Amino acid sequence: MLLGDLLADPELGLVPLHGADRADRPVRGVYITDLIDPRRYLNGGELVLSGLMWHNGPADSERFVAALVDAGVAALAAGTARLGHAPPDLVEACRRHDLPVVEVPLTVSFNTLADRIQRRAAPRRELVAAVAAGADLDQALRMAADELGAECWVLSAAGWIVGGTAELPEDARRAALREFATGRLPRTARSDGAHVLWPVESDAVPRAARWFVLADGAYDEWDAERVAIATDLGTVVALLRARVDEARRIAGRSVEAALRRLLDGTSTPAEVAARLETAGLPAGDPLRAVALDVGDVVESTTLLREIAAATGMASVTAPLGDGATALFVDDEEHLAQLDVQLGRIVADAEPCLDGRNLAVGVSDITRATALRGALEEAGYARRLAQRKRGRAVVVAAAELASHEVLLASTPDELRRSYRERLLADLIAYDDVHHSDLVRTLRTFLDCSGSWSRCAKRLHVHVNTLRYRIQRVEEITGRDLSEFPSRVDFYLALELDRTTPPGR
Incomplete structure (x- = not known):
């Protein structure tokens, strides 16, 4: 919603006192207050409604308006029930700070004005209801795109496109990843066109394991209705991400214990193969093991699951030792390119490692019957990666055929x-x-x-x-x-x- 939409509504009868030329200013919500400094409760973009109970003179007007401007509100709507009109010193303060201010007629209640804004700002709950009823990510993105009138995507900070309603140009993908790494959301990424980055609530650490929403358009041109739709989309994507994470954890738990027993000699390759089948991986196909460490077992597991998803290969990830291990199953042609693919993914993820060092080791292609050797090989490669210079390093087993493997394994x-x-x-x-x-x-x-x-x-x-x-x-x-x-x-x-x- 734009400020001009409110000024043009004859049922409201708002009287502009300053800033009528700012009618294109977006209104992203409403807040009713009689506090002289309500900044702690404001997020920016609101129309603030005040009955002016705080007003005792020009100094109060200056303090109140300065607080609103500091909070980044869209405009002030001054009630007339107490004083009969907006005080001149309040209008003057708004003029000095260039804050649009309107006077609300006595015949219009704040509730009426707030309801009008809220209906426009948050008209959609169908999206949340649809996902709660079982809609998947593609369906949610299609619904949101129809409401926004813009194509939508969900991206991972690890670089992969989780879902989308259209092809995303490579330069737009890279611009979005750069923008995500550099600041808070929402914000706009620009390449050949403009795209809005919208946050998806997550406590995943490091940020390289998080998702975000991308939509055609520029954030500073969005009205309150689009903001509300994007907010709902961010909510449902967070819900869908939680479902994905739980499925990943369940799959990981099914093989974690078997891998540990395999390494300590109390399990057999046949038992692990059965666990792989349970996790949805064909135990008879070729596989490669990948070991990853970012300094914390939980963070390593979270990040490796996201990186594994970015490869598009069938995989299962579990915490193992002081890091995390993933098993990738595919045909030998695709597996042969896994270390190269991981190198590209790690390069995309590096800006969002938040100061951590990332070491990745990749085994040779093998079978489930030789899995123990592959796990040890990936572990040695990871330790070699930790010894190399660089914030994010991927080492394949082929590099172990040198003195470096001996150095990497030395205490x-x-x-x-x-x-x-x-x-x-x-x-x-x-x-x-x-x-x-x-x-x-x-x-x-x-x-x-x-x-x-x-x-x-x-x-x-x-x-x-x-x-x-x-x-x-x-x-x-x-x-x-x-x-x-x-x-x-x-x-x-x-x-x-x-x-x-x-x-």
Whole structure:
């Protein structure tokens, strides 16, 4: 509803005292008050109705109007029952703050005016009733789109389109995800066109696991009726999301215990296969295991369930160990692309991780009969991902065919001890003498011990390089012409590069 709709209603007879030129201002609700400072009860966009019981002079008018403007209300409707008219100092305060103000005739009650606004602002309960009666997401979106006169979608902050009434252009999807990550909703995302982002109430953490509504249009152009429809849509999507989450939890519980027993040796692959069938996954098909950690088991499980849904593959997710694990079942061609697909999804989700680090490990393709090995493989890959630099990292099993898997599985205390035994004296020497022996050693090893290539990369003479390597050998007591010494230093330098500060 627009302010102009109220001014044009002959049954109301509202008298504009200031701001008649702001008739296109949306009215998104109504609030009746005689408090001199009602800001705590206002959300913005309301028409405030006041009988002016608070008014004793110009100072009161200034305080009251300043509070309304600070709260972002649409306009003030001043009653005339107490004073007979709107005081001039109130009108002047509204003029100073550029707040539209109208006078309500004595013959029109506040209840009549409020009912008129509320009927326009919240005319729809059919949407809520339909979902309560069993309507699914597609039906709810179609109903809302018909009422809004605009196409509607539900998006996950993990990047996938949960549902929609039309194709959503890729640039619009990306703009919506960027906008969701940067601020509070509702708000407008703009790409080639404008789309309103509307919140879906959720306590899911991190925000990358949440959903939101997207609809064609610009929020600042919406009237109260559209706001009411979007509010109802957000409510029913939250209800439908709760149903989805419960189904996911039930499926996860059916395999969680079996996976735990499989890892501790008290269960058999056949038992797990039966549990997979119960969860709706064909146990005879190829599968891949995925392990994920964001620092908390519950948050990891919530996020992995959402990421798994974004892949479109059949999957089941359960908490396992200090993170979460998902099993994906599909044909081998699709499973072969799972790690690449997860990388794209994780990139979409990264802005909504709220400061958390995300590590994902992916096993090779296997069968349920070899599931224990796949779970362990995914766990090793996840630990390697935790050692790599980056806020959100996905590591596939193929990357485990190197020394990195050994480093990733080494306890932190042993890593620290090994690194310090080999490098501590060199680091201390560099600090005291402002030299560059550690970097020289790293470059020398990266060049496979080639004097000429290393000198060229460091931009020094070969004799200078030989002197530096000699100093390294003298300080450490190691002979760098021996292959085992080179391996030891290479591993120590890798530990120095991949170990987070403080470990």
